[in-house]
Amino acid sequence: MVIAFVYAAFVITFDHILGALIPKSLLTMYMFFVVSGVFMVFTFDEEKTKELVAPIKALVEDPSKKMIRNLVFVIIPLGAAYLTYQSQLPSLEPPTEARAQHPAPPSTMKAFGKRFNLMTLENPLRKLQTEDPEAFKAHVKAGGEIYIQNCQYCHGDKLDGEGPFAPGVNPLPVNFQDVTTIAQLTESYLFWRIATGGPGLPKEATPWISAMPVWQNFLTEEEIWQVILFLFDYTGHKPRSWE
Amino acid sequence: MRLRYLAKIGGMSLLLALLMSLFAVDLPGLDASSVAFAEEAPAAPEAAAAAGETGAEGEEAAGPAPIVAPKLTAEDYPTIPGFNGRVVVWMVAQLHLWFAAFVLAVPIFVFIIEAIGMKTRDKRYDDMAYEFIKVSITAFSLTAILGGLLFFSLMIFYPHLMGYLIKIFDDSMLYYALLFFAESAFLYLYYYGWHWLQGGFKKWVHLTLGLLLNAAGSTLMLLANSWTTFMMSPSGMDASGAFVGDITTAMGNFLWNPINIHRIVANVAFGGGVVGAYAAFKFLSAKTRELRAHYDWMGYTANIIAISALLPLPFAGYYLTAEIYMYSQQMGITLMGGIFAWLFIIQAVLIGALFLSANYYLWCGMGRSDGAGRYTKYIKYIAIVIVAAFLVWFTPHTLILTNAEQKALGGQYHPYLGALGIMPAKNTAVNLMINCTLLSFILFRRANRVPTVSWAKAGNAIMIGMFAAGAVNILFLGIYHGYFTNTVYKVAASIPQVLTTFVLIVMSLIIDSRMYKGAKEVGPMHWGRIPNRAQYALFILAVSFTWLMGLMGYIRSGIRQHWHVKDIFRDASPDAFTPTLGFAADVVSIATLIFMAMVIFVFWLSQVSATKTAATGYWKEG
Numbered sequence: 007m008v009i010a011f012v013y014a015a016f017v018i019t020f021d022h023i024l025g026a027l028i029p030k031s032l033l034t035m036y037m038f039f040v041v042s043g044v045f046m047v048f049t050f051d052e053e054k055t056k057e058l059v060a061p062i063k064a065l066v067e068d069p070s071k072k073m074i075r076n077l078v079f080v081i082i083p084l085g086a087a088y089l090t091y092q093s094q095l096p097s098l099e100p101p102t103e104a105r106a107q108h109p110a111p112p113s114t115m116k117a118f119g120k121r122f123n124l125m126t127l128e129n130p131l132r133k134l135q136t137e138d139p140e141a142f143k144a145h146v147k148a149g150g151e152i153y154i155q156n157c158q159y160c161h162g163d164k165l166d167g168e169g170p171f172a173p174g175v176n177p178l179p180v181n182f183q184d185v186t187t188i189a190q191l192t193e194s195y196l197f198w199r200i201a202t203g204g205p206g207l208p209k210e211a212t213p214w215i216s217a218m219p220v221w222q223n224f225l226t227e228e229e230i231w232q233v234i235l236f237l238f239d240y241t242g243h244k245p246r247s248w249e
Numbered sequence: 250m251r252l253r254y255l256a257k258i259g260g261m262s263l264l265l266a267l268l269m270s271l272f273a274v275d276l277p278g279l280d281a282s283s284v285a286f287a288e289e290a291p292a293a294p295e296a297a298a299a300a301g302e303t304g305a306e307g308e309e310a311a312g313p314a315p316i317v318a319p320k321l322t323a324e325d326y327p328t329i330p331g332f333n334g335r336v337v338v339w340m341v342a343q344l345h346l347w348f349a350a351f352v353l354a355v356p357i358f359v360f361i362i363e364a365i366g367m368k369t370r371d372k373r374y375d376d377m378a379y380e381f382i383k384v385s386i387t388a389f390s391l392t393a394i395l396g397g398l399l400f401f402s403l404m405i406f407y408p409h410l411m412g413y414l415i416k417i418f419d420d421s422m423l424y425y426a427l428l429f430f431a432e433s434a435f436l437y438l439y440y441y442g443w444h445w446l447q448g449g450f451k452k453w454v455h456l457t458l459g460l461l462l463n464a465a466g467s468t469l470m471l472l473a474n475s476w477t478t479f480m481m482s483p484s485g486m487d488a489s490g491a492f493v494g495d496i497t498t499a500m501g502n503f504l505w506n507p508i509n510i511h512r513i514v515a516n517v518a519f520g521g522g523v524v525g526a527y528a529a530f531k532f533l534s535a536k537t538r539e540l541r542a543h544y545d546w547m548g549y550t551a552n553i554i555a556i557s558a559l560l561p562l563p564f565a566g567y568y569l570t571a572e573i574y575m576y577s578q579q580m581g582i583t584l585m586g587g588i589f590a591w592l593f594i595i596q597a598v599l600i601g602a603l604f605l606s607a608n609y610y611l612w613c614g615m616g617r618s619d620g621a622g623r624y625t626k627y628i629k630y631i632a633i634v635i636v637a638a639f640l641v642w643f644t645p646h647t648l649i650l651t652n653a654e655q656k657a658l659g660g661q662y663h664p665y666l667g668a669l670g671i672m673p674a675k676n677t678a679v680n681l682m683i684n685c686t687l688l689s690f691i692l693f694r695r696a697n698r699v700p701t702v703s704w705a706k707a708g709n710a711i712m713i714g715m716f717a718a719g720a721v722n723i724l725f726l727g728i729y730h731g732y733f734t735n736t737v738y739k740v741a742a743s744i745p746q747v748l749t750t751f752v753l754i755v756m757s758l759i760i761d762s763r764m765y766k767g768a769k770e771v772g773p774m775h776w777g778r779i780p781n782r783a784q785y786a787l788f789i790l791a792v793s794f795t796w797l798m799g800l801m802g803y804i805r806s807g808i809r810q811h812w813h814v815k816d817i818f819r820d821a822s823p824d825a826f827t828p829t830l831g832f833a834a835d836v837v838s839i840a841t842l843i844f845m846a847m848v849i850f851v852f853w854l855s856q857v858s859a860t861k862t863a864a865t866g867y868w869k870e871g
Contacts, residue, residue: 026664027657031649035598036640042605043636048631049782050612051621100652104591104830107647107661110582113816125578178659185732186646186671187663192578210588244735 012040107177109211111194117201117222127194129245131231142235149236152229160217165240175217181239189243196234196245200225315491316416318818319409326822327405334406336822336836341402343799343840344847345395347474347519350512350798352392353466354520355385355525356436360459367452375545379443384527386440387851389433396429407822410813415478417485417492417499420423425472428465435462447845467513474508475500480751481805482576482816490817503576507569514558514565519794521555524850526791529784530852541777547612548787554608555790556686560754563600563679564747565818571740574809580808590647591830596804599673599797604682606636606793609687613783617698620771627692635685641678646670673731676743679721680750684716687754691761698768708764712757719753722746795844799837807833 016036017065020028028036048058065071065078111124134142154163162169167181183187188196198206204216221230238245310499319325326334359378366374403411415422439458445457482503485494493847528548535541574581585593611629617619647661647670648654655661668674691712703709723746730742809815819825828836 020665024665027654028666029648029650029654029658029663032644032666035643039601039605039636043632046605046609046612047632049780050609050628051616051625052780055780102651104573104647104649105647105661106587106590108586108590110579110587113579143285172659176656176659177661180660181662181664182666183660184667186667189735190671195578208587220732246735 008044009037009041013037103212103215104210105177105212105215106210108190109208111198112208115198115202115206118227122194122197124194124198127197129193129197129231129234131228131235131244132193145232146235146239148229149232149234150240152225153231153236154225156221157233159239165237177215179217182237182243185243188237188241188245190246192246193231193234197230200230200233201227206239262861268318269432271529278548313489313495314491315493316413317489317491317718318413318814319472320819321409321821323821325409325821327408329405331402333824334402334822338399338402338406339803339836340840340843341395341399343802343837344844345392345399346393346802347795347798348388348395348847349470349845350516350519351523352385352389353470354516354525355381355388356439356459356462356466356516357387358520360456360463362550363456363459365788367456369579377550377615380547381524382440382443384524384851384855386436387854388848389436391847391851393429393433395446399870407813408820413814414479414817417479417496418476419496421475421496421500425469428469428472432462432465435465470512470516470863471505471509472500474512475502475505478502478504478508480812481573481580481809483814483817486817492596504569504572507565507572507636511562511569511792514562515798518555518558518562519798521551521553522556522787522791522794523553525551525787526848527852527855529787530849533781533855534782534856538777543776545617545777545779548610552607552610552787552790553690555794556611556690559603559607560683560686563683567676567743583771583808583810584804586646588827588830589807591649592800592804592833594643594645596797596800599793599800600679601639601642601682602793603790603797604635604639604686608632608686610783610786610790611686611693613779614784615693615696616780617775617778619775620699621696622846624696628689631685631688632694635682638678638681638685641669641674642682644669644674667738668732671731673727673739676746677723677731680727680746681720683750684719684723684753687757688716691757694761695765697771698765699771700764700768702766708760712760715753715756715811719749722749791848792841792845796837799841800834803833803837 013033016028016033020026047054049055065075077150113122113125114123116122131142131145134145135183153161158169159171160169160175161167161173161182162179165182167179167184169179170178180187199218201220201222203220204218205213205220207213207216225233237243279846328334334360359382362374362378362381366372366378435458439455439462442455442458446452446458479499479502483492483499484502485492485498525548526542528551532541532544532548535544570581570584573584606683608631612625615625644666646667648658648663648666650658650661662670700708723782726746726749730738734742807827810827811820812818813820
């Protein structure tokens with residue numbers, strides 16, 4: 007009962023109420039450990055263990071349950087056979103790929119005809135935030151304009167990944183408002199991703215599954231840094247730093 | 250120069266004398282001058298060449314020459330038909346490390362148990378300590394044999410890397426060999442002198458031997474750790490990538506101490522897990538009630554040792570990971586955001602399995618007491634929190650999706666569950682899991698006792714308040730700082746979370762001990778009255794620890810990717826690629842099976858050594 011309730015709660019909450027399905031791989035893992043937890047609670051003392059196994063024992067040993075026993079002994083193997091058959095059926099579904107959404111950056115990258123060390127690279131405009139706030143604001147504003155002209159079609163005018171082109175691409179454009187995306191990253195990481203786009207992704211991130219253009223072909227180095235300032239400014243996130 | 254190398258190699262070879270005599274291998278890497286040393290350095294190749302030349306010429310006047318990493322080609326790596334060098338080194342290194350961790354850990358808690366025995370004058374502690382160390386004796390020989398095999402494997406398959414490291418670590422490798430002899434001597438004296446050095450001053454001498462054994466063992470580990478961490482975070486390099494430091498610079502590299510702390514704590518947890526499995530093995534095969542009671546007590550102690558080290562272990566791991574991030578964003582992201590992140594899901598599941606089995610064993614163990622019924626009703630609530638925290642703990646940020654699911658969700662990030670995939674959620678979950686385990690332990694301790702102090706009710710109220718306040722604080726720090734502040738606070742919030750847990754552990758144990766001082770016992774503890782299935786929880790603990798160490802060890806080593814020494818010495822062997830996750834998991838799993846088989850052999854040997862066969866009619870009479 008507990009297990010069925012938890013399973014139904016997961017499916018109803020995610021698939022129906024929230025409208026964002028719970029992946030099968032995750033649900034399987036969740037349920038495995040929910041079952042383990044329930045099993046542990048019901049078997050840590052002898053009385054409860056006996057209570058738990060009593061119906062199973064009765065089913066196997068009680069002569070009066072012969073009919074039910076025979077039915078169960080037919081249904082279980084048939085169920086297992088059905089599941090096995092289903093799992094082995096040929097499918098047109100391509101195999102699941104372990105695509106890394108957040109791949110590690112290289113230690114250095116080449117863009118705009120020069121090499122950048124991503125371990126030490128910083129946004130050259132960031133220091134203006136304290137040194138010259140007016141100039142900083144101007145760069146943020148310029149970044150916003152560049153964003154609206156180039157990026158909002160996919161990433162959305164609210165930076166939520168819901169731009170007009172977004173439904174046409176898979177995977178969806180990243181939602182910058184989500185605290186688990188750019189809020190986790192350094193500005194140098196964003197510079198790498200924007201400058202080299204989808205084709206610049208490492209193999210583990212399956213570069214062919216990304217519609218992100220190589221922006222170094224369309225924007226200047228300063229424009230990319232300005233856009234990065236705008237992304238953090240608009241969302242209110244702070245770029246990742248090391249101290 | 251070459252004589253010094255020979256001296257070092259000779260020192261290590263003493264350890265391997267038997268094995269050495271079995272092989273006649275040409276080791277091309279021992280003579281480092283035979284390699285075309287590169288002028289390669291990631292930052293400035295020309296500067297490296299210049300540094301190399303200047304160093305060579307100016308050695309007499311300006312101290313030791315810079316040590317430049319050789320630039321190798323695939324031909325520089327010897328091959329043996331039918332063997333994959335990387336897999337051989339990987340498997341042997343892993344097996345050696347498991348046994349080494351075990352034989353380093355066991356003397357630590359044997360020393361503590363012996364000291365407790367001396368303090369309480371309860372001989373049962375002394376007997377148990379002796380039985381623990383007896384198990385580690387056979388494992389010690391296996392550690393040495395595997396260490397020899399590892400040295401040979403490295404020399405055969407990666408001679409130039411070994412040549413390079415030997416040049417840098419210089420005399421420390423000789424000291425390692427000497428320390429190994431010292432450790433062996435202390436171990437044998439400690440073990441074989443156990444019954445001889447009993448009582449009064451002799452017992453103190455024996456305890457001192459235990460201390461020296463631990464000092465030698467720990468120093469050995471610290472030395473070996475420095476070689477490993479140097480390969481991840483090399484120090485003492487000039488701008489060209491040539492090594493210009495000395496041994497202390499090389500040893501004191503960025504990741505040395507984080508690894509030292511992590512390994513010491515993890516070794517104790519692992520050692521506790523393995524001796525727990527030994528106790529479970531003996532419990533299940535015991536024929537008498539007395540033996541069952543003895544091995545039940547032994548299993549309980551081993552589980553307490555494992556839990557005591559398991560509780561701080563996630564923090565030591567988090568500290569190490571944070572330091573890896575600090576040292577190299579690339580290594581950090583490769584570790585937990587990139588390709589290795591998938592293995593971290595398995596890691597999370599195994600850590601959860603450790604917590605679940607440790608708790609289950611404690612809950613089952615409450616059956617030994619007649620007064621446990623007062624507390625068993627709370628177990629289900631503890632279980633709910635542990636399982637819920639565990640689900641958060643292993644929820645990945647980047648999900649494994651079928652194509653249909655990916656299309657429905659629009660990417661690998663789940664709009665709701667994705668938030669559970671980042672560190673603030675993990676830190677919150679693991680702190681709650683630790684506090685629940687602490688609660689299980691406190692209930693277990695209380696099961697057979699009734700407090701007699703007048704302030705028992707107030708004490709209980711304080712403890713309930715502390716746990717509630719602690720949980721609220723952990724949740725607040727995790728949710729507010731984790732999701733509504735910048736990354737500096739996100740990472741920093743883990744520290745007050747850990748401190749909350751630490752304060753809870755210390756304060757609750759102090760209050761509980763005071764409250765139950767002179768407590769009335771409900772009845773005698775029924776050692777041995779524990780279901781057999783609880784013993785399987787101890788087996789799960791040992792297997793999970795082993796598997797986990799293998800997996801994480803691979804990840805730690807693998808994040809160097811195609812570098813022998815990160816960013817300094819490139820791996821040019823045909824195997825210089827990250828294997829598929831499935832392959833890596835297979836290698837680790839096979840190594841785990843081999844290790845467990847060897848451990849069962851060790852357990853069996855300890856059983857055989859106590860068995861006597863009366864060979865009637867075989868020997869001459871009179």
